[in-house]
Structures are given as structure tokens and as C-alpha cells.
Amino acid sequence: MKTLCVAKCKNHEGICRGCLRTMKEISEWRLMNDEAHTQTIAQIQGTKTTHDCILCGQPAYCGVEDGKQECWCFELAKRDTSGLPKGQCVCRACLSGLPLLQA
Numbered sequence: 001m002k003t004l005c006v007a008k009c010k011n012h013e014g015i016c017r018g019c020l021r022t023m024k025e026i027s028e029w030r031l032m033n034d035e036a037h038t039q040t041i042a043q044i045q046g047t048k049t050t051h052d053c054i055l056c057g058q059p060a061y062c063g064v065e066d067g068k069q070e071c072w073c074f075e076l077a078k079r080d081t082s083g084l085p086k087g088q089c090v091c092r093a094c095l096s097g098l099p100l101l102q103a
């Protein structure tokens, strides 16, 4: 089975800082088929992208922009994106590094 795990898995408010998979992707990984693995890996590694991250300029993927009902970012604890332009997504690495939104 393909895996992105780099043995540094650490839940960082919904996303792994090691492999950048969401906790949902990690927990469902065994249940996903090969096609789903390939898709997810492509999104994380930047070979399947919808836009460039507005913070670091690296290729990023947004599920909603790709015509899906959901996006990986829905799985994360809300980050403080108030300093970012509206309607623009950042990449997994950048989003996971933003401070949590204070309730």
C-alpha cells in the first residue's frame, strides 16, 4: 500500500506535521483504494493543484475549487486566516502553521 507516512506523525490540530495528511485521511487510509491514495498523494505533493498558495507560492489544492463538496481544510481546527485575502486558500504546510482561531 502506498503511504505518505514518514514516521513523524503528530496531530497538529487536525493535520499531521510530518506527512500533511489530515487526521481523517490518516484514519481512513487503510479503507481508501489505490486510486484514492494516488489522488491524495498528488494533492499533497503538488502534482494535482488548483492554485498556488498565496503565502509560499507552492502549488496547493482546494477541493471546493476542484468542484467537490468538501476540502481537506474542513477537517482542521479553524486557523486564523483573517490576515489573508478572502476566498484564497493556502497550502497544507502554511495552513497548519497558522495560529488557531481564538474562540
Ligand SMILES: [Zn+2]
Residues within 6 Å of the ligand: 053, 054, 055, 056, 057, 058, 090, 091, 092, 093, 094, 095
Ligand atoms: Zn503555502
